[in-house]
Amino acid sequence: MSILELHNITKKFGSKVALDTIDLTLQPGRIVGLLGTNGSGKTTMIKLINDLLTPDQGTIQIDGKKPGIDTKKIVSYLPERSYLDPGMKVKEVLDFFNDFYADFDMEKAQALLQDFSISLDSRIKTLSKGTREKVQLVLVMSRKAKLFILDEPMAGVDPAARDHILDTILSSYDEKATILISTHLIADVERVLDEVIFLDHGKITRQEEADSLRIRTGKSIDQIFREDFRC
Numbered sequence: 442m443s444i445l446e447l448h449n450i451t452k453k454f455g456s457k458v459a460l461d462t463i464d465l466t467l468q469p470g471r472i473v474g475l476l477g478t479n480g481s482g483k484t485t486m487i488k489l490i491n492d493l494l495t496p497d498q499g500t501i502q503i504d505g506k507k508p509g510i511d512t513k514k515i516v517s518y519l520p521e522r523s524y525l526d527p528g529m530k531v532k533e534v535l536d537f538f539n540d541f542y543a544d545f546d547m548e549k550a551q552a553l554l555q556d557f558s559i560s561l562d563s564r565i566k567t568l569s570k571g572t573r574e575k576v577q578l579v580l581v582m583s584r585k586a587k588l589f590i591l592d593e594p595m596a597g598v599d600p601a602a603r604d605h606i607l608d609t610i611l612s613s614y615d616e617k618a619t620i621l622i623s624t625h626l627i628a629d630v631e632r633v634l635d636e637v638i639f640l641d642h643g644k645i646t647r648q649e650e651a652d653s654l655r656i657r658t659g660k661s662i663d664q665i666f667r668e669d670f671r672c
């Protein structure tokens with residue numbers, strides 16, 4: 442069974458059509474890049490899947506269920522903006538996640554933070570923006586979720602650290618889970634993607650295996666994106 446199905450999804454804000462009759466199916470065990478220009482509808486799609494917005498038309502199924510309380514138990518979501526309480530210490534945030542999510546793996550979170558040299562005693566407000574993003578990514582990826590949705594992870598992380606973070610996170614996640622990553626850092630991320638989705642003005646213009654797209658065109662996903670969306 443598919444882990445995520447969008448059928449005929451339309452979302453408007455006033456007269457602005459943010460998503461236009463979208464059909465999308467994702468299978469378990471995939472790492473999928475959701476790629477598109479500014480305003481193409483990526484965050485809107487992600488918010489609909491996380492039940493933070495309601496579609497004007499169409500249906501969404503996550504592991505066979507409508508977005509809601511039940512799906513929050515199996516979807517681990519990294520929003521585009523930080524929600525960490527600045528006054529809390531890293532270890533307090535970990536305890537909070539541990540209390541809140543039955544599938545949270547405390548040992549894994551602590552091991553990942555140690556790997557990234559982030560002290561459990563640091564207060565969130567004293568951390569740099571990039572380090573805060575790393576903490577948030579660790580929290581989200583330390584759940585045993587079926588679907589991980591990452592909206593612009595690592596945007597504030599320096600390029601030298603991105604490879605290490607990706608490798609570390611992916612070396613320890615359950616390969617039966619699916620990860621949907623919205624990102625503009627295509628060159629940094631494309632090597633880990635199984636599949637790519639291009640979104641343009643609320644419509645899907647490509648959905649293809651990353652390898653077959655590269656082989657068919659002889660170009661990287663980053664190059665193809667730049668050519669498709671050249672201004």
Ligand SMILES: Nc1ncnc2c1ncn2[C@@H]1O[C@H](COP(=O)(O)OP(=O)(O)OP(=O)(O)O)[C@@H](O)[C@H]1O
Nearest residue numbers: 454457458459477478479480481482483484485486
């Ligand atoms: N709350 C809102 N009210 C009105 N318009 C909105 C709202 N949220 C999104 N939009 C509009 O919907 C469209 C899609 O926005 P969305 O944030 O989904 O794009 P995006 O692909 O995530 O962009 P970016 O790459 O810049 O983050 C844009 O035209 C945006 O202005």
